[in-house]
Amino acid sequence: MTEPIVADATTASTALGATDAIAPDDRSAGALTAADRAYAATKESIIRGDLASGALLSEAVIAGELGISRTPVHEAFLRLAAEGLLTLESRRGAVVRPLSPSEADDVLEMREAVEAACAARIIASDRVDEVLPTLRSLLEEQRAAVAADDLDRFIAADDGLHAAVVAGARNPVASQFATLLHDRQQRMRNLLIRVKAGQMAAAFDEHAALVAAIEARDAGEYAAVLRRHVDRNRGVL
């Protein structure tokens, strides 16, 4: 029934560098493979903006920093390229994909499409009551964040709320897409402009309207509100 609403497990790794000397066998720390660590670390660096757009990075360097060989790093780069975060140039290196304004539009548009479809399915399959408690709780969390003027907390709740809608649809394909899009959006958020605190109140109102639409079982209304919501974000970026 209740799935873990976890916002994202992707940003749970340590940053790059800082690999203190040589760690010959850190597999004891967890079941993560070396490739996973390389993937998570590099992705984190890209999303957080530590790696500038257009930066040319090589497998050997990352491998050295993580104390692993080039092979798992190579695999990580392939994954990141598939996700649109890197561009692999054969025998030259991997460049951190510069993001264009149009790309921001593209990502937001897809996010809107996926989430609207998820909301529609929740409503159509009569699972509104399942997700509503989570949504309300996150909405309350957001209200508190607004009151406390805590932007990070607000963003966390924001991510959680949108993620909860997608998770509630129980569509693994949608979840995968949403995760992909979320990562890229987060990168844009970090890289371009941090959402101004003044936007919080408006965003909160829209979120409340979204939850209300779900509560009213009105998929069309949800889509319409979501459209406005995304459009406003578009303007900010």
Next chain:
Amino acid sequence: MTEPIVADATTASTALGATDAIAPDDRSAGALTAADRAYAATKESIIRGDLASGALLSEAVIAGELGISRTPVHEAFLRLAAEGLLTLESRRGAVVRPLSPSEADDVLEMREAVEAACAARIIASDRVDEVLPTLRSLLEEQRAAVAADDLDRFIAADDGLHAAVVAGARNPVASQFATLLHDRQQRMRNLLIRVKAGQMAAAFDEHAALVAAIEARDAGEYAAVLRRHVDRNRGVL
């Protein structure tokens, strides 16, 4: 239940093989890397249904059949797993992901969402006149296919038509998603049931309605027709 199709690895070898003896340097033949070839060959085998759901395949076998080493095959498997065609079981092997009816629903639903969003963007960005000629031409091609009772031709035009809508939106993210979904849908088509020829007429009418909706710049109508269209497909699967 969809498991009686069981095929063993022997059928896989025939599908993948054809590595003419030893080709020490076939890079002269094309720019495709070994990893790409492994990816394409395996994906083809999965989509075409030559590899049965649940089949356990190993990197070494594929590598041997293609005359390459395990490394590029490993990368290919990673990509296929990311696309939802394989499931990697650590130190056991890669199983061809069995597809469940719910997965079919999931894929179709996302396809609907992506394509509707693309149509909406085409209309909103006033590019209807750009795509309309292509759509009309493909529609005509479909009409001919119906008349000739040529199912394969019909399907090709069907794919082309939906792809044209996505391409017309000029959203790379949407295009990527659509490609992913298309592959999976094609696999389902090949594996579960071949669409009956009698469905062609109805599908054609719906396609005509889709194009008409775009022509009328009515995104809502497009979404509605698309919904019916997908729903019918859902029933077929």
Next chain:
DNA sequence: ACTCTACCCCTTGCATGCAAGCTTGCGCGC
């Protein structure tokens, strides 16, 4: 006959070595 255990084989995950290609910078000729 049945069960439990231990072993062997097969599997992946990763490290390393080697070859090929692109870029770049330096030296040489003009």
Next chain:
DNA sequence: GCGCGCAAGCTTGCATGCAAGGGGTAGAGT
């Protein structure tokens, strides 16, 4: 001074070798 060519250094792409981890099976014990 300026342009061109060559070579060196970087990069990836792939092959191979090694170790660790499951699974199945055969054998021993009851």
